[in-house]
Amino acid sequence: MVNKEGSQRATQDFLSLVFEQILWISRGESQITNTMISSFEEQNKQNILSGLQMLHEDLNLYKQELRSSIESEYQLKVLEERNKELEQFTYVASHDLQAPLNTIKSFVGLIKDKHEHTLDEETSVHLDFIIQSTGRMSELIFGLLNYSRLGNDTHFENISSQKIIKNVLLDLYADIQKSEAEIYCGHLPMVLGNELSLRQVFQNLISNGLKFIPKERKAKIFVECEELDDFFVFSVKDNGIGIKPEDQEKVFKIFHRLETKENFEGTGIGLAVCQKIIDIHKGKLWLESEFGKGTTFFFSIPK
Numbered sequence: 001m002v003n004k005e006g007s008q009r010a011t012q013d014f015l016s017l018v019f020e021q022i023l024w025i026s027r028g029e030s031q032i033t034n035t036m037i038s039s040f041e042e043q044n045k046q047n048i049l050s051g052l053q054m055l056h057e058d059l060n061l062y063k064q065e066l067r068s069s070i071e072s073e074y075q076l077k078v079l080e081e082r083n084k085e086l087e088q089f090t091y092v093a094s095h096d097l098q099a100p101l102n103t104i105k106s107f108v109g110l111i112k113d114k115h116e117h118t119l120d121e122e123t124s125v126h127l128d129f130i131i132q133s134t135g136r137m138s139e140l141i142f143g144l145l146n147y148s149r150l151g152n153d154t155h156f157e158n159i160s161s162q163k164i165i166k167n168v169l170l171d172l173y174a175d176i177q178k179s180e181a182e183i184y185c186g187h188l189p190m191v192l193g194n195e196l197s198l199r200q201v202f203q204n205l206i207s208n209g210l211k212f213i214p215k216e217r218k219a220k221i222f223v224e225c226e227e228l229d230d231f232f233v234f235s236v237k238d239n240g241i242g243i244k245p246e247d248q249e250k251v252f253k254i255f256h257r258l259e260t261k262e263n264f265e266g267t268g269i270g271l272a273v274c275q276k277i278i279d280i281h282k283g284k285l286w287l288e289s290e291f292g293k294g295t296t297f298f299f300s301i302p303k
Contacts, residue, residue, distance in 0.1 A: 008123070011115055014045055015126035018108075021052050022133050028063075030056040044107045051103035058100060101134050156281075159195045161188040161202075161234070165223055168203045175210050181219035188225050189232055191301050197277045198301075202236070204270040205297050209238030231283070231300040242291040252285065274299070 024030050032053040037046050108130050112119070119127070165185055169176065176183060183206070191198070202223070209221040222237040243251060252275045278285040278299045289295035 008115075008118055008120065011111065012120070012123045012126070014040070015111075015123055015130070018048060018052070018130060019126050021049075022130065025052065025056045025059070026133075028060070032056070044110055048104055048107045048111075051100040051107070055100035055104070105131065105134050156192050156194055158190050158192055159198070161191050161198070161225070161232075164188075164195065164199050164202055168199060168206060171203065172206060172210065175207070179210055179213070179219055181210055181213075181221065184220070184222045186222075186224040188223070188234075189227065191232055192303070193281050193301060194277075197280065201274045201277050201299065204274050205236040208270065208297075209236065209240055209295075212240040213238070214241060228300075231302055233298055233300045235296055235298050237294065237296040239294040242293050243287065243289040243295055244291050248287060248289060251287075 021030065021032055030053065032049055037049045037053070040046050040049070108127060112127050115123075162185075165188060169183060169185075175181075206221055206223070210219050213219045217239065220239045222235070224235050224237075226233045226235070252271050274297075275285050278301075282302050283300040285297070285299040287295055287297045
C-alpha cells in the first residue's frame, strides 16, 4: 500500500513539474536543465523533459526566424531568394516544431496508460492540461505557417463577396447555431481580389464576433458594404466585449492578444492575417470600438 501511494505521489509530483515547465515555456522561458533530466530514473520521464527542453529551444529559434522573415519581407527584391527563405521557414514550422510536441504527447500517453487505474483526480487534470496545451501549441504553429504563406497566391479575379459570405456562414454554421447568434448581411458587390484570402478575412472577423461575446449576451453581427468613388468599404459590426482604446492599434500585430485571454481562446494571429491580406489587396483595415459594447471592423478594397 505504501509503495502504491508512493508511486502515485511520485507521478503526481512529476506531472506538477511538467505543468509548471509548460507555463514557463508559454512565457518564453525554461528552467529545465540536464541535471534535472538525469535526476529521474524512468526513461519516459527523461524523454518528456527532454522534449520540453527541445520545444523551448526550437520555439526561440522559430520566433527569431519569423521576426527576421517579417522584417525583411518587404525588402526582398529577388523572388527566388524569398521563396527559398519561405521554404526553409515552412520546413521548420511543419517539421522541427512538431517533433517535440509529438514526443510529449506520446510519452504522456504512455504514462496515462500505465497508471490508468491508479490516477487520482488531480493527476488526471494535469494530464488533460498537458494534452490540451500541446494541442494549442500545434494550432499556433499551423497558424504561423499559414501566415508565412500569405502572398504566395496573388491571382486576382472578379469575385462575388456575397457568395464568399454565404460560404463562410456555412462553414461557421455549427458555431452560429450553438451560440444562437444572429447574422445580418446587406447587399455585397463584386470585387477584384483573391477569393480564398478574402474568405479568410470575413471568416476571422465574423468568428471574432462570435467568440468575444459576454456569456449573458447573444451575438449580433452585421456585414455591410459602402461603395465610394475608388473603393468598396466593407464593415463587420458586432455587439461583443469591445476593445479598449489603448489596445486598438495593438490588436493587428502578430502574437498580440487582448487582456481577456484567460476567458477567450485564441492564438493572436487572426487579425494580423487579415491585416496582411488587405495590404496585399492594396486596401486598408481599421476598427471603431466602444469597450463593453462592441466593435466594427472596416476594410477597403480598390475597385
